[in-house]
Amino acid sequence: MFETLVPGRPPDAAAWLDDLNPEQLAAATHPGGPLLILAGAGTGKTTTLCARVAWLVSQGTAPERIMLLTFTRRAAREMLQRTRALVAMPAGHRGVLGGTFHSLAHRFVRMHASALGLAAGFAVLDAGDGADLLDLIREEHGHAQRDRRFPKKSTLQDIYSRTVNAQRTLSEVVAECFPWCEEHVESMAAMFKAYTARKRSLGVVDLDDLLLYWRALAADEVIGPATEDGFDHVMIDEYQDVNGLQADIVSGLRRRSDNVTAVGDDLQAIYGWRSASPQHILEFPDRFPGTTVLKLERNYRSTQPILDTANAVAVQATRSYEKRLRSDREDGPPPALVFCRDESEQADEVCARVLEAREQGMELRQQAVLMRASHDSDLLELELTRRHIPFVKYGGLRYLEAAHVKDLIALFRLLDNPANELSWFRVLQLLEGVGPVTARRTLDALVAGPAAAADPLGAWPQARDHLPAAARPGADSVVEALRAARSATGAGVQAEGLRDALAPLVSSRYPDGAVRLIDLEQLAAAAREASDLGHFTAELALDPPQSSADLAGPPHLDEDYLVLSTIHSAKGLEWAAVHVLALYDGNFPACMSAGTSESIDEERRLLYVAMTRARRRLYLHVPVRYYHRPKGNDDAHGYGKPSRFLTEEVQRTCEVVRRAEVGGYEATGRLPRKITVSPDSLFR
DNA sequence: TGGTCGCCAATTTTT
């Protein structure tokens, strides 16, 4: 195998290069130095990047000396798979080193943990854990829950994360993005300092820390160059979505060499709320002098009418690289503009069209429903269930956020580090009659008690006295399970032991306990595959499963199901038919984003991303009357204006396939109150 | 009286 890949073999001899168009070929075979590939939606970005890897390997670069950074785990998986299919791996070589920024950061931070003052098996807090820790600190700083005007934990976390990722000062970020919190800047600053100190003392890192630490490693005089020299080429996918911190990491990785390839499309930048900025892709040529800029504009995915509509949305944008997609496919019908009376009619319309398409031979899995916010599909999900149409939903409430799953993970963490206050705080509150106060006292006795220094579990006999009598047996069995798991070997055995101890608590704590136990079973089963429970939980934080089905592996693979997804989760994917939901102003663009022109631009790009996922059919659904509840108002209906992005220009490129009837009480403007019917008065 | 538990309303997008 290796012989076919020795250096010097002419690139044109490789068959896979023949399939590329001239622009793609130029990008794939760019000899070296900084390269920026501006690849519009559906222009074969992944193909080109994979071909480039293959070409570099054919030129003699060892695969493991190529680093491939992607934005999502899904993209990483696909990219590595396709690369593997393209490049016969030379014997004795490991593959390309690929993954998300966060997962590669984890790898390097683990590698240099001691230099960073971390224990070898440090835990990674996921977003929820970080928020919980902040909440704990908020209490300690005297901002009790009842302090209504103080930002709540998820907001605090947003502010913290945004500040760190943008690498700007707290007061700047708050003034710009969270003006209603300005009066609290000083207390927040104190809390955030306490938060970083606490993470230090607990020996844990959060997702943002991973990037901070990696950047510090890259900047280090000894470790930086050593890391850099390990890689001949660094490639970054979706460069439009990197933030300042990530851009710094890329620069740090390329201080001596400038073999760096960035691929992206500023028209698809949709992560500004996470401090990403299209600024970085626009400034790439400044950061890397001598950059070659190549554009891919030939679209292999969508029909021309769909691109016309998408282009009509894109041209509303203010600043971008000049580019316009041209289709390489045969013509097709124009996108359909579906005006519905309300969201329930929208659900009916989608079901009807999905089924109709399937009648005509389009599998359900070739069709997708995309939305701005995950709850936009609530009614549709009900309707799909009622009609027995199978579907899988991506994005939105994720598996790891389910309370009982966090409970078991907390136990996993305690096994690794019995001094983990956060986990104890969580687990103790599952017990009968134990709330935050009792939990706090008990865990103080555990972690700060005299016997604790050596082993918190040793302090258990004293700590359990703080619990009400009813809670003691349950608590004892959890502690017993932790002791047993300690001496057990194999992540699977340990996980099962802990799950068994947790099961009775979960089924008594939650009314739908039985269903939740199934999830725990799957989590324990997944842990069986891992070599180490600590690694398993860290991986889980970095690569959260989208659903419990996802965790169980891909059993649905041969089944047919409709895909429901937030647009953010749909990035990089494509379907033959795409339905976009709830295109009314206030929802899309979301009213929370209506403040600045930048956030409106981002919402517009989001719509552009949604539209360009479609290969042959695109349906844009506009409910005319929407249902939502401004607080305390029972007159919960309102009339929606179509999304401001559906300008006349855009509408001209579409076909209106349905006009909602406006008549009856809707025409009078007098809306019925919510009507409730209950025969309860008969049952006395 | 401190603390827990039950019932109500509301919730953008994600590594």
Add this chain to the structure above:
DNA sequence: TTGGCGACCA
């Protein structure tokens, strides 16, 4: 699923 508010228990 979180958080606020009021009822109930030691």
